[in-house]
Amino acid sequence: MIAVFALFHIANHLASLGGVETHIEFMRVARLIYRQPVVEGLLLFCVAFQVLSGGWLFLRGLRARRGFVPWLQAASGACLALFLLIHVSAVLFGRTALELDTNFYFAAAGFHVPPNQFFFAPYYFLAVLALFTHVGCAAYWGVPEDSGTTRRLALGVPIALGTAISLVIVLSLAGRLQPVEVPAEYKATYLP
């Protein structure tokens, strides 16, 4: 469920390359599905389960974990869990307490009120990269041990793709790839 949502979610952010309006229109249609109370409730349950079960696996393997890929898998999972906790809380808070439409501008606002861009650029970059790295680690274990090159590709290709996609999304939110004019009510959340 998280994988399907993440696929559409990343595609949604890439749609901003066609302009902010394209991103907002993509989200309007996607919300017709994931904002259905049953679907959203299930998605949020899956996110909570993923964070808790991943956190448990991370802690359980602390002493026993050896080698580069096991640690990459654990570190990317921990990054993703921490991100999901902050990210989903922020989105729900923005929607309910701040009564904002949590669209492209909600995600981009921090980039346009200095010095918050120094937090948001690595925050979003590492989140998307962690997602692709974590999937790459799962793919790595799925390839038999004796197929060395295929195994390395199963990990390396998602990481390379994730790096490129993260960079494009962050540059787009920062308004470096297309014009972005964040409305004042979104910027106000970062002002004293």
Ligand code: HEM
């Ligand atoms: C650059 C990276 C990202 C940005 C800018 C971003 C932005 C957003 C925004 C604006 C929303 C609100 C959507 C709405 O109101 O309809 C949202 C929701 C959400 N995002 Fe992200 N996101 C990013 C990456 C991720 C990743 C990697 C995940 C992990 C799978 C994720 C999981 C979620 C979840 C679970 C929700 C809540 C959906 C809901 O219940 O409405 N996001 N995100």
